[in-house]
Amino acid sequence: MIFGRSQRGNAPVEPVTLKILVAGGFGVGKTTLVGAVSEIRPLRTEELLTEAGRPVDDTTGVKGKHTTTVAMDFGRITVREDLVLYLFGTPGQDRFWFLWDELSTGALGAVVLADTRRLEDCFAAVDYFERRSIPFLVGVNCFDGAARHPVDAVRQALDLDPAVPVVLCDARQKDSVKDVLVHVVQHAAQFTAPAPRQPAAH
Numbered sequence: 001m002i003f004g005r006s007q008r009g010n011a012p013v014e015p016v017t018l019k020i021l022v023a024g025g026f027g028v029g030k031t032t033l034v035g036a037v038s039e040i041r042p043l044r045t046e047e048l049l050t051e052a053g054r055p056v057d058d059t060t061g062v063k064g065k066h067t068t069t070v071a072m073d074f075g076r077i078t079v080r081e082d083l084v085l086y087l088f089g090t091p092g093q094d095r096f097w098f099l100w101d102e103l104s105t106g107a108l109g110a111v112v113l114a115d116t117r118r119l120e121d122c123f124a125a126v127d128y129f130e131r132r133s134i135p136f137l138v139g140v141n142c143f144d145g146a147a148r149h150p151v152d153a154v155r156q157a158l159d160l161d162p163a164v165p166v167v168l169c170d171a172r173q174k175d176s177v178k179d180v181l182v183h184v185v186q187h188a189a190q191f192t193a194p195a196p197r198q199p200a201a202h
């Protein structure tokens with residue numbers, strides 16, 4: 001074995017595959033984000049918003065949204081020849097919380113997508129990943145017409161740990177989403193779970 005010698009061209013590279021979760025409130029752009037970067041036709045489980053779901057699925061400020069993801073979005077992106085990410089969009093509604101634990105098993109990290117017009121919608125997702133010590137960052141989806149909150153204002157409003165990255169993005173743009181995902185991988189690589197708060201032994 002010669003250290004530093006590239007294997008490229010000799011043997012096919014077996015890519016590392018990592019699982020990333022995409023979470024956030026209803027209508028924040030999770031399905032759009034997964035669809036923007038996925039190399040495979042994103043697997044979606046959407047159902048038309050029904051009359052029955054209307055009181056529960058708050059579409060205020062989510063113009064033109066007629067479908068809702070009932071299970072999850074699934075996609076794949078090759079970041080480098082040796083790094084493949086599998087994306088799992090979590091269901092945005094509170095009534096599907098039971099699916100999150102299943103989805104989060106083995107996840108490297110997560111993107112919490114935020115809409116600055118409805119920042120409070122991502123509180124639950126932030127809380128979920130903090131409690132389980134799953135590395136995450138906040139992606140601020142810059143919808144047209146939305147006030148551009150400075151990154152620091154979003155950080156403060158969400159009461160984020162200083163180590164949690166906040167990045168601006170456009171969920172419709174492949175390069176923007178790819179950039180967010182690379183940030184998640186980098187953040188997860190440096191992540192050390194905050195020490196559990198325990199009383200001193202003496």
Ligand SMILES: Nc1nc2c(ncn2[C@@H]2O[C@H](COP(=O)(O)OP(=O)(O)O)[C@@H](O)[C@H]2O)c(=O)[nH]1
Binds near residue numbers: 064
């Ligand atoms: N203008 C704008 N619209 C967006 C953006 N991201 C998502 N949308 C739209 O917002 C709506 C909700 O997005 P969707 O991905 O279904 O949200 P989800 O419920 O989080 O999966 C859709 O009609 C999208 O086309 C964005 O960055 N800018």
Ligand SMILES: [Mg+2]
Binds near residue numbers: 069
């Ligand atoms: Mg969706």
